[in-house]
Amino acid sequence: MPENREVTIYDIAKHLNISAATVSRGLKNNPMINKNTRKKIADAAKQLGYQSNTFASSLRSKHTHTLGVLVPRLNSYFMSSVLAGMENAANRHGYNLIIAQSLEDAEKEKLNAETMFNKRVDGLLISLSYNTQHINHLEPFFKRKIPVVFFDRVYPHNESTSIVINNYGAAYNITQHLIEQGCRRIMHLGGNVLRNVYKDRLDGYRQALNDNRLPVIQQLYLTSNLSEQAGIEAARYILDMAPDDRPDAVFSANDTAAVYCMLTLKAAGIRIPEDIAFAGFNNDPISKVIEPNLTTVDYSGDTVGNTAVTNLINHLKGDSNLYITNSITLRSDLVIRASSLKKQIARN
Amino acid sequence: MPENREVTIYDIAKHLNISAATVSRGLKNNPMINKNTRKKIADAAKQLGYQSNTFASSLRSKHTHTLGVLVPRLNSYFMSSVLAGMENAANRHGYNLIIAQSLEDAEKEKLNAETMFNKRVDGLLISLSYNTQHINHLEPFFKRKIPVVFFDRVYPHNESTSIVINNYGAAYNITQHLIEQGCRRIMHLGGNVLRNVYKDRLDGYRQALNDNRLPVIQQLYLTSNLSEQAGIEAARYILDMAPDDRPDAVFSANDTAAVYCMLTLKAAGIRIPEDIAFAGFNNDPISKVIEPNLTTVDYSGDTVGNTAVTNLINHLKGDSNLYITNSITLRSDLVIRASSLKKQIARN
DNA sequence: TTGTACGCGTTATCAT
DNA sequence: ATGATAACGCGTACAA
Numbered sequence: 001m002p003e004n005r006e007v008t009i010y011d012i013a014k015h016l017n018i019s020a021a022t023v024s025r026g027l028k029n030n031p032m033i034n035k036n037t038r039k040k041i042a043d044a045a046k047q048l049g050y051q052s053n054t055f056a057s058s059l060r061s062k063h064t065h066t067l068g069v070l071v072p073r074l075n076s077y078f079m080s081s082v083l084a085g086m087e088n089a090a091n092r093h094g095y096n097l098i099i100a101q102s103l104e105d106a107e108k109e110k111l112n113a114e115t116m117f118n119k120r121v122d123g124l125l126i127s128l129s130y131n132t133q134h135i136n137h138l139e140p141f142f143k144r145k146i147p148v149v150f151f152d153r154v155y156p157h158n159e160s161t162s163i164v165i166n167n168y169g170a171a172y173n174i175t176q177h178l179i180e181q182g183c184r185r186i187m188h189l190g191g192n193v194l195r196n197v198y199k200d201r202l203d204g205y206r207q208a209l210n211d212n213r214l215p216v217i218q219q220l221y222l223t224s225n226l227s228e229q230a231g232i233e234a235a236r237y238i239l240d241m242a243p244d245d246r247p248d249a250v251f252s253a254n255d256t257a258a259v260y261c262m263l264t265l266k267a268a269g270i271r272i273p274e275d276i277a278f279a280g281f282n283n284d285p286i287s288k289v290i291e292p293n294l295t296t297v298d299y300s301g302d303t304v305g306n307t308a309v310t311n312l313i314n315h316l317k318g319d320s321n322l323y324i325t326n327s328i329t330l331r332s333d334l335v336i337r338a339s340s341l342k343k344q345i346a347r348n
Numbered sequence: 349m350p351e352n353r354e355v356t357i358y359d360i361a362k363h364l365n366i367s368a369a370t371v372s373r374g375l376k377n378n379p380m381i382n383k384n385t386r387k388k389i390a391d392a393a394k395q396l397g398y399q400s401n402t403f404a405s406s407l408r409s410k411h412t413h414t415l416g417v418l419v420p421r422l423n424s425y426f427m428s429s430v431l432a433g434m435e436n437a438a439n440r441h442g443y444n445l446i447i448a449q450s451l452e453d454a455e456k457e458k459l460n461a462e463t464m465f466n467k468r469v470d471g472l473l474i475s476l477s478y479n480t481q482h483i484n485h486l487e488p489f490f491k492r493k494i495p496v497v498f499f500d501r502v503y504p505h506n507e508s509t510s511i512v513i514n515n516y517g518a519a520y521n522i523t524q525h526l527i528e529q530g531c532r533r534i535m536h537l538g539g540n541v542l543r544n545v546y547k548d549r550l551d552g553y554r555q556a557l558n559d560n561r562l563p564v565i566q567q568l569y570l571t572s573n574l575s576e577q578a579g580i581e582a583a584r585y586i587l588d589m590a591p592d593d594r595p596d597a598v599f600s601a602n603d604t605a606a607v608y609c610m611l612t613l614k615a616a617g618i619r620i621p622e623d624i625a626f627a628g629f630n631n632d633p634i635s636k637v638i639e640p641n642l643t644t645v646d647y648s649g650d651t652v653g654n655t656a657v658t659n660l661i662n663h664l665k666g667d668s669n670l671y672i673t674n675s676i677t678l679r680s681d682l683v684i685r686a687s688s689l690k691k692q693i694a695r696n
Numbered sequence: 697t698t699g700t701a702c703g704c705g706t707t708a709t710c711a712t
Numbered sequence: 713a714t715g716a717t718a719a720c721g722c723g724t725a726c727a728a
Binding site: 006008009010020021024025028052053055056057058059060061 | 720721722723724
Binding site: 406409 | 704705706707708
């Protein structure tokens, strides 16, 4: 006889001739309750096939043990590492993740944020879409003091934490490295400067040129969405230039564009790094497979995710009304590989 | 004065001197309600900063518009494509995704399944961990008729849908292809045969050998977790063999192991495909970057995800008590690339 | 240590 | 077309 009502704490209570309140307490292992009754309750729960109803609980207790995660895209190596790190940390603390992607669309980001709010997530983890201009859509969170943690593509907000790496410094160093290899006409493939990550990488690149008294050449700066296609188009752009105008190095703001640019140039007979040296960003798996291996910047998505969630949960467990604003800068490492080692290769 | 109570439909009701029931209906655009009142309600809602409380609604209406997704790992190319596809389809239908990973651990899978049940997901999408032996942990879902959709790593269950590709056929074809290239000693790098995907790929490989009257050689079958490290170890295993015993081709059950095996062999002076031809599985981005490009099996994670969610939601919207069990086999394509083109390359 | 009683915010039912 | 009321399952202040 398929009874279709849920098994509730009342059923357990009736079964044991005790009150629902006691069952509720016993199930949470409240030490006030007699150890014996606790055991009896647990047994009865198992026997009756009781499964606690999280949102009935949430309705009462005002917290969901659920974190919202809002990212531009789910299917990139970096982002899936971040998610893996987040899930790990969340799980460890008894939290769950509800995940949505904006597909780089500010409007969708707004809708998703609203959904997450309506689901009453205990906190929000967000990396902004390509063209998000403001964060008005996060106001409901701010108003209700629901903590928001920005990561990677962040937005200045003095009541939220941001998790980033030093994009400026990493870009500066990688550009400096190319310069030390003898490169003088370094091209940069960048993204939308609305986003800190691309702005900072561009700034770092430019500053390195300045500090080395190299000109910043307008023609050697391309912005795009840094997709495979964008990499291929960058290569065509280079091939269309008069040979003397061509760059002797390319620093791309991500590995995907770098790699597909390399592949296209190689197919056209350009030698790497002899003719054009390369550097990317992210340490994507493809950077270790392309030949010559791509010089890049390594930073752990896993760590970003872990840090973001851990930080958020700490706020949640502490006094969330008084927590201190901060920005956490994670470590990143320059990974030097053959694609940028101009002089050394040339010596052979 | 920071009032910390939520804005509820009662506030709107009071504000407009109407009943909460009307507000509830109006907010859902119930056509029974006067268009005028509907507008007034919407306006008041905006004005008062009302945000619907999803789980109060869920408590009453018995459905959460949330789907649980339980995967072995979040951070693989295939899985992140699947998730992207799922999120897309779910979003399109007004559903959300709550995501957890088992980290290939059956115990963790069990715990996660329980959490998902407790959150009363409307349906569960699951790909089994490496060593899951049974699906007793899904019983609560079956008992409550909550639809479960298996994808990729599935389990036979006559009240659930499975989304797969024809792993057997794809493996058969790719092995046949290698044989047609003149390969006679084809090694197979496989996974745990507990999982259909690896069992079927192994079977397809073996059948192709049989059909071509080639011996199935014990030493040429290695099982592992198909990680980078496993690929490297497979290469070492090959290099340790007497040259005459070595395979003349390797068919790996995933691209990662294939690519790292290739890289290691290349570094040791083995020529690919002349000495050893290669084929993988998944059409991971690295397969397009390795040189020579890896022959592989393409199937869209995006489509898997989309299909799984769409199917699930169809059940949800239809009569979920009567839905018909089925197994959906998605298309996959053999992608032939240079790494396996033994004869052609040799001719040059 | 346990029980009573109420409320969380919404929706379904029945009535008007 | 709208209102009154109960109920969803749980947690907690207060009482015992």
